[in-house]
Amino acid sequence: MNNELLNEFTFFILAIFVGIEVISKVPTILHTPLMSGTNAIHGIILVGAIVIAAGANSPLTIALGLVAVILATTNVVGGFVVTDRMLEMFKGRQAAKPPASK
Amino acid sequence: MSLLIALAYLVAAVLFILGLRQLSSPKGARNGNFTAAAGMVIAIGATIPLLHFTRAGLVIIGIGVAIGAVVGTFGARMVKMTAIPQMVALFNGVGGGAAALVAVSELLTFGAHPALSQALPSVFSIVIGSISFAGSMIAFAKLQELVTGTPITYPGQQLVNGLIAVAILGFVIAVIAVASVPFSFIALMVLALVLGVAFVLPIGGADMPVVISLLNAFTGLAVAASGFTLNNFALIVAGTLVGASGSLLTKLMSDAMGRSLGNVLFGAFGQVKTGPAAAAGKEGRSVRAGSAEDLATLLAYSRRVIIVPGYGLAVAQAQHAVRELAELLEKRGVEVSYAIHPVAGRMPGHMNVLLAEANVPYEQLKEMDEINDEFKDADVALVVGANDVVNPAARSSPGSPIYGMPILNADQAKNIVFMKRSMRPGFAGIDNDLLYDPKTIMFFGDAKDSLTKLVNAVKAA
Numbered sequence: 001m002n003n004e005l006l007n008e009f010t011f012f013i014l015a016i017f018v019g020i021e022v023i024s025k026v027p028t029i030l031h032t033p034l035m036s037g038t039n040a041i042h043g044i045i046l047v048g049a050i051v052i053a054a055g056a057n058s059p060l061t062i063a064l065g066l067v068a069v070i071l072a073t074t075n076v077v078g079g080f081v082v083t084d085r086m087l088e089m090f091k092g093r094q095a096a097k098p099p100a101s102k
Numbered sequence: 103m104s105l106l107i108a109l110a111y112l113v114a115a116v117l118f119i120l121g122l123r124q125l126s127s128p129k130g131a132r133n134g135n136f137t138a139a140a141g142m143v144i145a146i147g148a149t150i151p152l153l154h155f156t157r158a159g160l161v162i163i164g165i166g167v168a169i170g171a172v173v174g175t176f177g178a179r180m181v182k183m184t185a186i187p188q189m190v191a192l193f194n195g196v197g198g199g200a201a202a203l204v205a206v207s208e209l210l211t212f213g214a215h216p217a218l219s220q221a222l223p224s225v226f227s228i229v230i231g232s233i234s235f236a237g238s239m240i241a242f243a244k245l246q247e248l249v250t251g252t253p254i255t256y257p258g259q260q261l262v263n264g265l266i267a268v269a270i271l272g273f274v275i276a277v278i279a280v281a282s283v284p285f286s287f288i289a290l291m292v293l294a295l296v297l298g299v300a301f302v303l304p305i306g307g308a309d310m311p312v313v314i315s316l317l318n319a320f321t322g323l324a325v326a327a328s329g330f331t332l333n334n335f336a337l338i339v340a341g342t343l344v345g346a347s348g349s350l351l352t353k354l355m356s357d358a359m360g361r362s363l364g365n366v367l368f369g370a371f372g373q374v375k376t377g378p379a380a381a382a383g384k385e386g387r388s389v390r391a392g393s394a395e396d397l398a399t400l401l402a403y404s405r406r407v408i409i410v411p412g413y414g415l416a417v418a419q420a421q422h423a424v425r426e427l428a429e430l431l432e433k434r435g436v437e438v439s440y441a442i443h444p445v446a447g448r449m450p451g452h453m454n455v456l457l458a459e460a461n462v463p464y465e466q467l468k469e470m471d472e473i474n475d476e477f478k479d480a481d482v483a484l485v486v487g488a489n490d491v492v493n494p495a496a497r498s499s500p501g502s503p504i505y506g507m508p509i510l511n512a513d514q515a516k517n518i519v520f521m522k523r524s525m526r527p528g529f530a531g532i533d534n535d536l537l538y539d540p541k542t543i544m545f546f547g548d549a550k551d552s553l554t555k556l557v558n559a560v561k562a563a
Contacts, residue, residue, distance in 0.1 A: 005219050008330055008338055015115075015326075015339045019346025022122045029442070029467065031351065032451035034125050036190050037135055038347055039318050041118055043193075044142065044340040045200045045325045047149045048332055052207040053163050054153040061207060066162040068203040073170020074177075075197035080139045081178035082189055087132040089458035 033086045040079025046072035110148030111336040117141030118340055128464055145336045183459050184416045187449050188245035191314045194321055195238025201324035202231030208331045214281045221278045223330035228287055229294045231324035234317045236298025241310045251307025266297045309366050311449040312355045319348025392543040397519055398559030404481035406437045410512055413447050414487015415549050421460035423553035430560050439466050441473045441510050443491035474511045483515035487549045493534045518542040521552045
């Protein structure tokens, strides 16, 4: 158990360095997609939500599990889709598409 | 944890890191997002076979994933490009909420006296996740203008916020050291939600991007903490990656505004002294307004034009009109580029996204450091719906609230054309001396209408 905790802590510390290192190379113009992309990645909480929901067996745990799964899925799906929508546009010059119908 | 699941999580973690790295170049960015999404699918897929589902568990997971997927897809597809920042806030908030609920569920199963290694991350996740949830909702409401964008302050606010924080600390100690009972951690969650609201209300709408970025990092940390509670490596690694990168991004964003993070969070614009420089100018100065024809002639016979887009352009949905104007000018041999201030729009990079949507080639988009020396050679700086980012007060008036913020040197161009709806000051609420500069020509009206008029006039010129 203590050993596992130590392992987890090691991963935690290393991930801090990797997170900072990876981001420091991103140009300003990609900051919004980047924020949105990292936002989608913390949707990994869906794994946690599924773990707790799987064992739900009382009205309280069912309610908690259901809400947690809904919120986490919204985070994951919305996060990746909205990021993709932004990045879709970084295509450089090409045949002009018809002006967006907004 | 079985070997297989550990390996799957390792693969997922690598994919997240690679995805983030691909996001660092405009060409690879979209693949980066797919890479990260693949990591997510692997992490979730590997988790499921190992679980023992209750019947109810299976049902709520099915329903929950279906609802979340529909809401997420619908929200992300429907949102207008100008509303992206508040959408990110919303998606971030729900993640924080999920992390808090996961931690609550875990605490319920631990009994009254959990080990410190379980209780500590759980309460951390509840507090930080709830703050992120409530704070993100307020940030959303402010950007969506459901709540006023101006800082909401009242006497003794800091004291009240401080007391809430102390109460939270009290319950944290109670849960860890006395007894982990539902009353304590529900109270903890409620107090943290209140603190999230109270924390964001006094921050001005212009600073919301920094706040969203900070709350994004918070959610990452809450997720990592939930990972410690559940002994789940995928959560720890992915959550920490986001926590670390989000913190750095937050710092970069406040740096771009020339302010410290502390100043953004606690020194609401309104409290900074207004100083003599800001108050002096208002009355009795005249501005020069031009007609579309005047401006068309000026632009069409220039050699170099630098366009400075701002949020006004985004609100008016004028990104297509501005691209049309730029293409017309280029056909006439005018060299056109766009000067993008780091905080143009509502988020760093926001303006690039909007212009990219209108098919402006990103080779024409120049960042501030890259283009600032070129303004003095430009015949016209065309400022469309921007204000604070070209306000020379940031350079010259120590009394001004934006003093020290790096700005675009539009004032050094031979002519400055301002497209604005009115003489109203920008988002920061400060008068702009550049509007009264003799080199400046004002062109009043909605950015899109004005640009359309200008396009027609240039065609005729």
